[in-house]
Amino acid sequence: MRRRAQWLLWGASLAVYAFLYVPLAVVVIFSFNDSLLNAEWVGFTLSWYRKLLADGEMLAAAGNSLAIALLSSALATVLGAMAGIAMQRWRLPWLPLLVLTPVAMPEILLGVSLLLFFRQVLDLTLGFFSILVAHVTFSIGFVAVIVRARLAGMDEGLLEAARDLGATPWMTFRRVTFPLILPALVAGFLMSFTLSIDDFVITFFVAGVGVTTLPLQIYSMIKVAVTPEVNAVSTLLMALTLTMVLAATRLAPDILRRGR
Template sequence: MTKQNKWLWAVALLTYGFLYLPLVIVVVYSFNDSRLNAEWVGFTFKWYRILFNNEQMLLAARNSLLIGVITSVFATIFGTLAGMAMYKYKLRLLPVLVLTPIAIPEILMGVSLLMFFVMLNMTLGLFSVALAHIAFCIGFVAIVVRSRLQGMDEALVEAARDLGATPLQAFYLITMPLIMPGIIAGALMAFTLSIDDFVITFFTAGAGASTLPLQIYSMIRIAVTPEVNAISTLLMLLTLALILIAGKLAPGALRAK
């Protein structure tokens, strides 16, 4: 191994350590038998038992799951249509309209949606959070679907048309099955982004709505307890599982074409 390769390995290890070591610490200390995270006392599952008996946390988890499912359904529908439109119609303005919500800072997105809901005189709550998440996630689904469409052989659709299939039949029999992995990957990505989001949710939730990120934030303002570590570990595992599934279904979805 050359000296240059040694430096590259050292920098890579430091970078990955900086990224993942805090996550490892969160997971390890979720099993710490002490309410204070100052030192390791012993191994226990106590904080997970306390977590599953916490009604506020369970309510926040239910709200997050509900919003995540609603977001993934509607964002997938609209994002699929947007991705197909970007692939079929080479309009310069269309990608800007679809992808701008994911390019601008989240805090700007949250403030603008808050002002929009206030202008509509809409009561902030779970409904406004779901609308905000749908608007934010459509662009991500559109990217995945468009990427899948770009890897599809158009000759298959043309052959189906030559054999007498209508445009609708060609879509359902040829195009839809071919892009279905991308659609599912986009739905999983939308669910993951929705359940993890804090900034946009913070601005659009209102006083009566609570989600997991908001509940965790309210708990860590006092101190980071092992209970917070436990819910963070479970949320991390769920997010990683969904990302791995999405990656298996559409491995090249987010690569530039």
């Protein structure tokens, strides 16, 4: 490519990267700003973080978010791994459809259908349990895809060898398959954890009035006003999910290379 075109391409790309990063950088920077108005830089402070740690509602929401994320990603990892293994090994045409559709459809549809189901059919009080179930439902597909990708790269001769040496299917799983898919399981867990702790739309429909999660708390705050406390909680949440995503891509680099 000619020089000028090369420069143009880099220039345009840098502008798009800036579009992606500048808004988030502004959120982070103003979380340290010593002014109630998010308008201009006044001076450095940690007082918004201190205020956050004293905010009972916020801490309760964070606790709920963590508990739901841990439980739902543990369940989703087990169910998603089973689905991924089944999808890779056997021809079950309905399984991919059942596993992947919840991932592909607009979140609002999953949210309202679960709301209807919990309230109208099960007559359940919305809260911890309904949020937990909803999060498992949308996470299974992600784990299944990651596990299946890992299995697809696995040497089938290993299974054959295990069988020839007299291993039962369970032993083959424990001694061969499981160690091989372990990184995918960890990546799937981290992925589900991130999805769960970040989810707003589906949680919004199935949370009811009693239980609040961190995103729901942020939503009710930014609907009312823009305060630096929101910047502070946003920054902390960003740091947490960033760590998770980086760890997941480390463990299962193929997340980045889908389709290569």
